[in-house]
Amino acid sequence: MTADLQMDVRDARLGDPYAASEETRLAGLEQILRTVPHVMEILTTVRNLALPDAWLVSGGIYQTVWNVLTNRPLLHGIKDFDIIYFDGTDLSYEAEDDVIGKVNQALPDLASLLEVRNQARVHLWYESRFGRPYRPLDCAMDSLTTYASRTHSVAARLNEDGRLMLHAPFGLANLFGMRLVPNYTQPNPETYAEKAARMKALWPELTVIPWDSD
Template identity: 80%
Template structure:
């Protein structure tokens, strides 16, 4: 496993909003991700395929960081790697399926773990699947604001120059501090509880903030 020294200190320092600035956290994430080969394979692939507004988001990033901070194998507990993109020119499932197949073919060793979704069409199927409406999104990064936990809201991609581009609308302190914190922009209480239970079992170091303070 790649050596990242002083992991407990790193969690304490970067996980505390008062002892480090967001630029420090971004810099550390920019150091961590390039050292994980399969993460870079995914990022390079979605860049090279030129998918519109495409990013690797959520668990594939923050759970990778948790595994490094807790000295676990890189793939421990990672159920899937969420690749999102935004293409409003064709909202059909057939168009999305074509992209899914293209990404899977480009990453055959990771295909079983990839979850590729066009964020422009999520509102078309979300209510049927989850029982509550979902507003049409404006862009791929708009999706991050709807995730069940603020901790989940992290995205990465590679620029044409190879530089890592990161986006975290709620910041990175909770990720580095291993805290699961609710996001109230959507009524995701049940989803949050399910994810919290699974993650706490996989990462006992995780602190789970209840959906409401009195729970």
């Protein structure tokens, strides 16, 4: 997909699931990401490192979009840029730590903002950290279905030919509409509430759909 035509990414119709097509929203997201130098630097570096099934996901994408939509500084509110990959051949912490070191070394100016995780081993530590089990994943994109909010479930990667690949299993209307919507795949109301409070403080324009609204 290539965003050849410039569009008004602040057009309210992009946030209405019935007023614009998902293809239009994908083009709008690509347009935004390609204009943000540090996002493109991350995507280019991850591609060049040839990590298996590697993507930039979640906050570094949706919060970048919200900053563009609300005319805020591009790094406003962004705690980290989540880089995920999937390597089932070595589930050791040492192997993951080696990849973390390689990514940080390749992006020294952004290293303090990067969080790199092998999605093939999340189930090994998740329960001890969060107090509930987590099923083994099949691939990196499988993780997007487990995020606390459907709005957070968005990923991007740069292909060798320069194409930007985007994945959003729940669509992008909530992202452009600045709506935080629960994802009930994981019983995660506490995490959702915590994230919602933080984001509402940073982006007051955000509409938060309560966890128990359905």
